[in-house]
Amino acid sequence: MNDKYFDMITLALKYGCEVREREPLSAHCTFRVGGDCDVFIEVSSAEALKELVCLAYEQNVRYFVLGNGSNVLFSDEGYEGVILHIGQRMNRISLLDGGRVYAEAGASLSRVCTFALENSLTGLEFAYGIPGYVGGAVFMNAGAYGGEIKDVFVSADIITEDGEQLTLDLSDMEMSYRYSKLMINGSIVTSAVFKLQSGDKAEIKAKMDELMGKRKAKQPIEYPSAGSTFKRPEGYYAGALIEQSGLRGYSVGGACVSEKHCGFVINKGGATARDIRTLIKDVQRIVQEKQGVSMEPEVRYIPVREGDSL
Numbered sequence: 001m002n003d004k005y006f007d008m009i010t011l012a013l014k015y016g017c018e019v020r021e022r023e024p025l026s027a028h029c030t031f032r033v034g035g036d037c038d039v040f041i042e043v044s045s046a047e048a049l050k051e052l053v054c055l056a057y058e059q060n061v062r063y064f065v066l067g068n069g070s071n072v073l074f075s076d077e078g079y080e081g082v083i084l085h086i087g088q089r090m091n092r093i094s095l096l097d098g099g100r101v102y103a104e105a106g107a108s109l110s111r112v113c114t115f116a117l118e119n120s121l122t123g124l125e126f127a128y129g130i131p132g133y134v135g136g137a138v139f140m141n142a143g144a145y146g147g148e149i150k151d152v153f154v155s156a157d158i159i160t161e162d163g164e165q166l167t168l169d170l171s172d173m174e175m176s177y178r179y180s181k182l183m184i185n186g187s188i189v190t191s192a193v194f195k196l197q198s199g200d201k202a203e204i205k206a207k208m209d210e211l212m213g214k215r216k217a218k219q220p221i222e223y224p225s226a227g228s229t230f231k232r233p234e235g236y237y238a239g240a241l242i243e244q245s246g247l248r249g250y251s252v253g254g255a256c257v258s259e260k261h262c263g264f265v266i267n268k269g270g271a272t273a274r275d276i277r278t279l280i281k282d283v284q285r286i287v288q289e290k291q292g293v294s295m296e297p298e299v300r301y302i303p304v305r306e307g308d309s310l
């Protein structure tokens, strides 16, 4: 065991977390690329997380909070530090009064949507099929088909970088298109509350099925990817800009601009993180040259070391 992590690992085990060393990150992200991390902790509770974050702060241990890995690109060299995975050990969902739904950060959005359906609650149908967990969805203000998390968000319990536990409401979060304040302050979501409305179960189900059908028809979900690779530049659609730049099917190694939906970069088989990163940069450069539009990636690069590129 690397001495640097001895106290973190001991603390994690004390709180009943699962701990693995040299865990391949390719198993924990939907691009299916990335080398090993030093330590991978499956976090067992908000309390454990708070203690781990405090210790990491004190000992200057680098960490990264991971949900379902559906919007991250890890380096081929992996991650020097600790991955705090908020997933299956923190995934409870419950019904509060007034049509409010409580979900821990590790609950998948699809499960929360199904829970809402079972309780005849409408408002979250847009999120059905977004393959993220609640924490990642709040962090990203995930959205689709005219809806976004911000529309149903009431509050989130969070842990700040120095271990303070707070409840933030919508005004604290400053949510906008694929943005929340968590992106700059480093706070971690442990749970969230969403406000939904009473609805007709059959109509809710029909909407969810319709949107899932659209995803299957239009998106290359049969390949590993991180969904839409780029944010929508104001006044444009990323996929259309890429297509008009002649980049449909453009590839670098195993990474490829999807033929089915040009807004998706896919791993066609054997792609490295470097292939994907290079392809993203190529697309940005060519679209800028040909269309005069700058495109910002939505997917988040996680370097192996602070300050490194992939």
Ligand SMILES: Cc1cc2nc3c(=O)[nH]c(=O)nc-3n(C[C@H](O)[C@H](O)[C@H](O)COP(=O)(O)OP(=O)(O)OC[C@H]3O[C@@H](n4cnc5c(N)ncnc54)[C@H](O)[C@@H]3O)c2cc1C
Pocket (backbone or CB within 6 Å): 030, 064, 065, 066, 067, 068, 069, 070, 071, 072, 086, 105, 129, 130, 131, 132, 133, 134, 135, 136, 137, 138, 139, 140, 141, 142, 143, 144, 182, 187, 188, 189, 190, 219, 221, 225, 226, 227, 228, 300
């Ligand atoms: C096929 C496909 C389709 C997609 N469709 C959509 C779509 O329609 N709309 C959309 O918005 N996105 C879409 N995405 C992207 C992705 O699913 C969303 O951004 C999702 O919200 C990410 O959640 P996650 O749990 O996977 O986060 P991760 O990828 O694990 O992490 C993303 C970021 O969130 C942070 N984070 C994760 N958990 C927490 C937490 N508990 N507290 C604080 N920060 C946290 C991470 O540190 C990281 O910076 C799609 C992806 C795929 C692969």
